Amino acid sequence: MEIIVSRKKGFCAGVRRAVEMMERFAREEVPIETLGSIVHNPQVVERLAAKGVTAAESLVQVRGGTAAITAHGMGPMVEEEAKSRGIRLIDATCPIVKKVHLIARDLAAAGYDVVIFGDPKHQEVRGIAEWAGERVLATLEWPPLARSKLSLRKIALLSQTTQGEEDFRLFINKVLESSLGRAREVRIVNTICGVTDAQKGAARELAQGVDLMLVIGGRASANTRHLAETCARAGVETHHIETAGEIDPNWLRGKNRVGVTAGTSTPDWVIEEVVAALELEGGEVLA
Ligand code: SF4
Incomplete structure (x- = not known):
């Protein structure tokens, strides 16, 4: 069984930057509350929470002294509001x-x-x-x-x-x-970033040449759901999974080529775990 990993998958540059910023502050042992979820992926959220990065819905709900704007950005009033509440603000808005x-x-x-x-x-x-x-x-x-x-x-x-x-x-x-x-x-003004379109294009192309597609990402991630829909529309058996543990060995029976892709909120380590699980089932990654 061949495993083919999409050439465009996983974290976009903006999300990667935001998550790495949070990890850096967490290493300095600064408890941070992100304003909204940093990313629609429970595995990333859980890992960050263990390092002291949690989510608050708004500045009103921030209990500690440090809050962070996520990659999605916020309006111009947030800085002033944070100042008036005595909250230090970290800005991880995607450039x-x-x-x-x-x-x-x-x-x-x-x-x-x-x-x-x-x-x-x-x-x-x-x-x-x-x-x-x-x-x-x-x-x-x-x-x-x-x-x-x-x-x-x-x-x-x-x-x-x-x-x-x-x-x-x-x-x-x-x-x-x-x-x-x-x-x-x-x-x-064309303000489309193009990352999600490029991921969809690569997934569509890949789906046309395999007999099973695994699309990795949080259930709440709209972007991952759209990727899975794109693959299914290409006429191939497609499964949206969050983790390697969800792979059903029955899906792999009789399959010669398995394609793997992931939404922009899915970290590399979750993708690597899925690929490793497929290798354990006898798959070989095609370079
Ligand atoms: S604009 Fe959005 S999709 Fe593009 S890199 Fe930034 S956060 Fe990611």
Whole structure:
């Protein structure tokens, strides 16, 4: 049985940086509370908790003296609020997300109504929206379900960094079709990071050449679920697992080629454990 590991899998640079920052502070024995979950992966969360890094929903719930912004970033008010509460703030915002914050802020200041293509409940989108201030609308639907108070005469379109390029293109078309009568100017800034699209593309390609796909990642990780859906749509038997312990040996019976991939919140060591478990079942990693 051949084991083929996707060339694009696991932690993106932003999440890796944030987790490594937390580990560094934990080594200095500073108890940290992250504002929201650092990553949608229970194994990482558990490992960090053992080192003194736990999660709080907001600054109000922080009990210790140090809090951290996760890779998803937050709005501009968090620094002041932390200062007023006497909390030291560590900023692990992904530098790409940080750039989007400044783009949103500058476009709103230049008089654009900022429309963010993204899940309005997602922490990253909420943070970008707060940087834009009042002139902002975050939505995955166009026309938006909630009535907007914006005039939409001068529109700037941005995207949540993890949205797919094709979906953003469709969204842009819908906005253009319905707004051109009213809007005097529409500006599009491609703020998609591309990591998740690249992972999906590599997984799709891999799924087409194997007879079983194992997709590793937290059950709550939307990105891992999308990866598993992509593989299943390629017509191959696919299983979404969190850990090596979930592999059912029956899945491997009669299989010659097994593909492995993982979502952006899955650490290398969990992927390595899955590969090692497949090797114990007689698999050999294809270089
Ligand atoms: S997906 Fe891209 S933008 Fe988002 S945290 Fe990862 S590297 Fe940063």
